[in-house]
Amino acid sequence: MTTVTQDASAMLPGAVIGERKRCGKPSCRCASRRQEDLHGPYFYRYFRENGRLRKEYVPKDRVDQVREACMRHRENQRAHRERKRRFLEQAKTVDETLRTIETLWKN
Numbered sequence: 001m002t003t004v005t006q007d008a009s010a011m012l013p014g015a016v017i018g019e020r021k022r023c024g025k026p027s028c029r030c031a032s033r034r035q036e037d038l039h040g041p042y043f044y045r046y047f048r049e050n051g052r053l054r055k056e057y058v059p060k061d062r063v064d065q066v067r068e069a070c071m072r073h074r075e076n077q078r079a080h081r082e083r084k085r086r087f088l089e090q091a092k093t094v095d096e097t098l099r100t101i102e103t104l105w106k107n
């Protein structure tokens with residue numbers, strides 16, 4: 001199991017999701033059909049690694065920390081996409097300017 005760094009600026013891909021479970025023992029209260037009788041919630045971080053969906057257990061006392069790291073990662077991805085979009089826009093403008101100059105040279 002991967003350990004999450006305590007770093008307040010840590011970034012993690014994915015999202016933390018709480019799950020409630022049935023342990024399988026027929027005598028346990030969770031054998032009832034009621035949602036409130038299930039065990040948990042247990043928290044997991046779901047994320048993609050090399051295109052595959054992975055799941056990592058998150059201890060209860062780390063849930064907030066890991067959630068924040070996931071939020072930072074999402075925000076970072078968003079900012080990265082925005083920078084890339086701006087860069088491509090600028091590149092397009094430069095390209096158009098060059099074409100204009102080339103056209104002027106030819107004439």
Ligand SMILES: [Zn+2]
Pocket residue numbers: 022023024025028029030031039
């Ligand atoms: Zn049970």
